[in-house]
Each structure stands twice: as C-alpha cells, then as structure tokens.
Amino acid sequence: MRRESVKAILRGALPMGSKVEVCGWVRHRRDSKAGVSFIDLSDGSSVADLQVVAPAALGNYRDEVLHLSSGCSLRVRGELVPSPGKQPVELKAEAIEVLGWVEDPETYPIQPKPHSLEFLREVAHLRPRTFLHAAVARVRHTLALAVHRFFDERGFFWVNTPIITSSDAEGAGQLFRVSTLDLLNLPRTPDGKVDFRQDFFGREAFLTVSGQLNVECYCLALSKVYTFGPTFRAENSNTSRHLAEFWMIEPEIAFADLDEDARLAEDFLKYLIQCVLEERREELEFFAKRLEPTVVERLEQLIEAPFERLDYGEAIAILERADHRFEFPPRWGMDLQTEHERYLTEVHFRRPVIVMNYPEGIKAFYMRLNDDGRTVAAMDVLAPGIGEIIGGSQREERLEVLDRRMAQFGLNPERYQWYRDLRRYGTVPHAGFGLGFERLLCYLCGLSNIRDAIPFPRTPGSIAF
C-alpha cells in the first residue's frame, strides 16, 4: 500500500476505491452520534485537511481513537470514498496506528482554532503546524524556486558569495563579529588593543551584510549573475520590517544602466507575483480569509499596470505640493521618510513606485555619480504597505570617481583593492539591486510582521529557537 499525500488525494489524483496509507497529524476530532469519529488529518502538503472516518468497529476505537487530540501523529490505512459532506473525498479508515500521542492535550499550544501571531512566535517550533504558518512556508518555498527560475530563464548564474567577510560592504549597518578568540582572555598587542592577528583568519571577520561587492567580481566575468542567501545586520532595530538574519537576492548585470536595472526589478517582481498567483492560489485565498481580504486583487492589479517611475526631485516636488502635513517636511537633499514613502505609494499613486536618481550625499559610495554632479544613479522600489522593497543602483565604474567617492566617505582604499581592481582591469558599466526576501513574502501573503515570514526569526534579544 502506497503512502499518499493529502494534497494528491484531495486534488483527485487517485480513483475512488483506492486503498491508501496516509500519515500526518490530527487537527481535530469530532465524534458523531452514529458511533463514528471524524478526524481532520494534516500532513502539511495542502491548505485543506483530509477527513478520516473512523468507524467504531476499529479494534482500537474505544481505547485510542476516542482519545485522539490535536497534534497526535497517525498512520492511517483505508479506502478513498466519496464524502456525503462538503469535501470531495474522505478516507474510510480500516486501521489507525497512533505514532505519537500528545502528552498533555490541555497545554499543547496548537489548538484547533485561530491563534494570535504574537502567541505563535513564542512557540516557533510548533507554529508550522498551524494552517497559516504551513501556508507561509509553502509560499516561501515556491517563491524561492521562482527566483531561481526567473534568473535561469534569462541566462543569469547563481553565485554563492561568502557569509563570512572581512570588509563591511557599504559601511552601512552594524556587523556581527566572527571570532574564535577567547572572549574572557583576549590576546593583546603591546599597545593594549585586541590582537586579531591571532584570530582564526589573522584579522577581523564579520558576517556579511551584503554579497554585492563580491558578486560584482563575477558580474565582470559572467555578465549576468545573482546571489541569494542569508544576510546579517546587527542593527538594534525593533520594527515589524527588520530581522537580524534575513535572506537577500542581489542580481548584478554587466553593460547595463539604471534604466535597465529598474526594468529588471519590475519584471522580476511581476514574475514572482505571477508565479505565486498561479501556483499558490489556495494559500493566497486562505490569507485573504485570515489576514487581508483583498490580497489576491491587490496582486492581480499589481502585475497589470506598469510601476510608476519618477526622479527623486519629482518625488520631492509632489510631496511639497501635497495637501498633507508631514512630521518631516520634504526638502531636496534629505532621504525619504517612511511617511513620505507611504504618501507616494498609498495616497498619491496607489501602486508601486520606482524613485530614481537620489542626491549623492545620502547614498552609498559605489553608486554611479550622474553628470549633474549632485545625484547618483540609484533607485528604490517602494510598495504600498511595506515601503522600500528593493534598493539598487548603477555602480561607479570609473576608478578616479570611485576613489574620490571613497575618500569622501572616509573609506580606506587599501581595504578595497580587490574591488578597485575591477575598475582597473576591463571595467564596464554595470548595475544591480537588492531585494529583501522576507519583505517580499510579507507583501505577497498580506503579513504585517516580518517575524512571521521566516521560520525562526532573529531579532535583538531574541534567539530562543
């Protein structure tokens, strides 16, 4: 007898009358006056559960079946039959083997009812057993595959950039230190500083905050590349949009300018949304029921219309003209505040917006200086409800300008020799962007807290699992 998934059975992959084995966890048990019990069985393969019908004639009916509670694991053998109830098919059990009991049903955290997301974060090891988190996990999986498929179809190569690095990629963000030194007995140099020459790598090392600088090296050889992996920021930021450990996607294209970069970003987002709409419809409809009623319509609208594109200067002008009181009055030269981004995406345009060509003073050193001398070829994709979802730029490919910018930002050129080499040996125009995977997942699922978009969230002061 073959073990079948709940998903395969519910979508009608097997004919009625088939004898099957199904394994999974009890969601809920209902006993009927007819002397049979109904068990909703979940194996995580689909949103819907399989209804198992357990007749009283089963040898272990009275002693075991009648005591099954939420979370018990089962192996069920039986026959697929049409259901008189609301589901198309149910499993008429001929044998139910209890693989694992729930020690104390009263304190088992996952009850057959909706829980608050806040509570479920306290039981992150068990929350994948809920409808919601199982659905998020499946969407996350589908989304990750779609990322690779998108790039593969367009001739991009996936480059695995290092997780342990020695340089802070952008001078942005606090770093997690990586060290094997004994914290309680640190080796010192004669002048009293920590002697990192005795550390594992012979110098200071950190967890990466971005794979961009490394992936640029491969871009200037393979032309179209991307990274997709974990990224770490030790910022003490306590918001619903930040994680200390998150996954980032960073494509980099040679011979491209900012315009092509923005086009890629838009195509990429639309491709991913299209995939989820097609391949995870059931999950989206569940999110619509539980999280955000209009999630499907919102995504459908999003792939239909072109994103709004405008220069940073135009954005500031719109904000200055706006009939709206901002806590921080907009002014050319300042970065867009959260309230400004929200106004643009949620009030003014009501769709994603790509803001381009920011003042050079507020952006990173590697972004290409425009001919006006006061802006850089940077772009941010802003989405309603979530803010900045993509940040990208054309990179500065001219060595003398790059050196000037590094000096302006107070960076030591010696630490970036290998990065400068890219400009010394066959430099080319190139551009890329970074996309926060969990932020995108929030946007697609209608989640409002990023801690629900990653299995085991890491945030300041929280690493229980």
Next chain:
RNA sequence: UCCCGAGUAGCUCAGCCGGUUAGAGCAACUGACUGUUAAUCAGUGGGUCGGGGGUUCGAGUCCCUCCUCGGGAGCCA
C-alpha cells in the same frame, strides 16, 4: 535606541472609585446524542493576576523599578 500601549486559566479577553471565595468564551476532561466538519447539549477540573519593591487595615486594581511582548519612529532590505 526613542515615544506610546499591553502583560489576569492552555488560548482570547472582562474585572468599575482599592474591599468578602478572581469571571466569561474557546480549548481540555467526563458523559449524552443516528454523518460530523467553527458540531450541539450537560457537567468537571484548571490561577504565584509578568518579576521585585513600596503605599494601605486591605492591592489584580495605586506608586517605583526591572523584564517580556505589541504598535509607531530612526536605520534599512
């Protein structure tokens, strides 16, 4: 890190101006019921009121402090 708000049963919450033995719904358990699916009905058990300190004859309730969680801000993806 800053500004708000909240911590009471396994979960979601109520608990008034400080006053007897701290409540409800759901969940759990026991039982009833001819196929249930947010099942229904009856009953039972379940609490260091986040921790510590203080005020008071008396504190879940007021004050101080710490912790945790949530919302917002900054920073960013």
